[in-house]
Structure formats: structure tokens, C-alpha cells
Amino acid sequence: MLERTTEMNLLYDFYGSLLTEKQQTLLELYYLEDWSLGEIAEHQGISRQAVFEAIKRAQATLHDLENKLGLLKKYHERRKIAQELSQQLERYPEAKKTVEPIIARWLEID
Amino acid sequence: MLERTTEMNLLYDFYGSLLTEKQQTLLELYYLEDWSLGEIAEHQGISRQAVFEAIKRAQATLHDLENKLGLLKKYHERRKIAQELSQQLERYPEAKKTVEPIIARWLEID
Incomplete structure (x- = not known):
């Protein structure tokens, strides 16, 4: 198959x-x-x-x-770290709002 | 040459x-x-x-x-965005301190 x-x-x-x-x-x-x-x-x-x-x-x-x-492996690693970043920023709503669009652009580079 | x-x-x-x-x-x-x-x-x-x-x-x-x-191009793009992220986080020192090690790990994936 x-x-x-x-x-x-x-x-x-x-x-x-x-x-x-x-x-x-x-x-x-x-x-x-x-x-x-x-x-x-x-x-x-x-x-x-x-x-x-x-x-x-x-x-x-x-x-x-x-x-x-190893581009696929790195792709998955980046997504995992982005998730972690988002979680950590939950405690800082204002900072999160500011940097979220930047993180989104970062992920788009893949 | x-x-x-x-x-x-x-x-x-x-x-x-x-x-x-x-x-x-x-x-x-x-x-x-x-x-x-x-x-x-x-x-x-x-x-x-x-x-x-x-x-x-x-x-x-x-x-x-x-x-x-385009891996080299993407590498430079990621570094530029990481810089932008750091600059934006200057205004939120506590958040910055929390996420900086995560951003460092992100950059290491390259």
C-alpha cells in the first residue's frame, strides 16, 4: 500500500x-x-x-x-513552542494582544 | 572568484x-x-x-x-520577527522575562 x-x-x-x-x-x-x-x-x-x-x-x-x-520535524516543533508561548502569555492579556499578530506572522513563514 | x-x-x-x-x-x-x-x-x-x-x-x-x-530567506525573516517581538515586549517586562527563554528555543530550531 x-x-x-x-x-x-x-x-x-x-x-x-x-x-x-x-x-x-x-x-x-x-x-x-x-x-x-x-x-x-x-x-x-x-x-x-x-x-x-x-x-x-x-x-x-x-x-x-x-x-x-528535518523540515517537517521542525515545523511540528515550532507549532508546539508557539502553543507554549500562547499559554504563557495568558497571564499577560495586554502583552498577548500586542504580540499575537507577530507570532501569527512567524508561524506563516513555515 | x-x-x-x-x-x-x-x-x-x-x-x-x-x-x-x-x-x-x-x-x-x-x-x-x-x-x-x-x-x-x-x-x-x-x-x-x-x-x-x-x-x-x-x-x-x-x-x-x-x-x-528558501530556508536561508526564512531564517532571516524569523530573526527579524524575533527582534520585533522582543521590542514589543519591552513594554511588558514581566511577560518578556517569562517568554524570552521560549523565544530563544524557537530560534534554536533553525
Whole structure:
């Protein structure tokens, strides 16, 4: 089975630009458009097995990039710390109101 | 001339793990150890011109990765926002004292 999870979507968000154009097309159809392997095969004029193998290789590449750069791990760490920051600021409502938009911009950088 | 700047050092920090082992060795000697091209050539048993070309190609790869992933750009954006956050918190010394260690941990994630 191929993974079809939120994590794979996030990995694709982070590293998709490093894949080949062909790999990007396949993953977009599979993950973002939610097509079946059969539908992609018919549309691309290749076998279902070829689609399966290509997506599996692209997934392996995304996991390899995550092992090397850890952007998804860092993304989760930042979100956790932002939560902690918000909780700590509960005690200082005025300060919280002032810095909350800045924290929101910070999180958007991911 | 090859670039030998803080920016190249940062790019290597961010993307070095995606280069080949050979490229990593060359860039480490050139940027981190501050060896000359001639010294590297002698140590590696290749010509000075070959070292030059290899480092130039590795630099191009680092720039290409930055164009695609923008980690260095994001790094600078985060630092700018952290500064803004610190400035805004000047008015709330107690809140600042509480959240400063959390902000420090946030920045360390980069």
C-alpha cells in the first residue's frame, strides 16, 4: 500500500519543489486531487504498476529529504513552542494582544 | 572568484546534507577550514582547476536549493520577527522575562 496521509501531504508541501516535474504531477494527482492509481495510469498513458512504482520512489525521496533536512520535524516543533508561548502569555492579556499578530506572522513563514 | 561569504556558510549549514560526500569534503575544507584551492588540490590529489570547478558546481547547487526551498530567506525573516517581538515586549517586562527563554528555543530550531 502507498501512504496517503496528512504527513505525506506536508512532506510534499515542503520538498515537492525538489522532485522532477513528472514526480510532481503524479503526486499532485494522487495526493491533492485524490485520483486512483488506475485513473492516473489511464490519464498518463502508462501502466498502473508503473504509476505505483513511480509514486513509491517519489515517497522514498521525500522521506530521504526529511531525514536529511528535518523540515517537517521542525515545523511540528515550532507549532508546539508557539502553543507554549500562547499559554504563557495568558497571564499577560495586554502583552498577548500586542504580540499575537507577530507570532501569527512567524508561524506563516513555515 | 568563488564566493567565500557568511551567506555561503549558512547555505552550507542548511543544505550541505544534500550534497555528495565529495562535495561536502571540498566545501568543508574551503569554507570551514579556510584552506586555499591549492592546498585542497594537493591534499585531494587533483588539479587546482578541478577543485575550483567542483566547488563552483557545489555552490550553484546550494543556490539552486535556496531558490527552491528558501530556508536561508526564512531564517532571516524569523530573526527579524524575533527582534520585533522582543521590542514589543519591552513594554511588558514581566511577560518578556517569562517568554524570552521560549523565544530563544524557537530560534534554536533553525
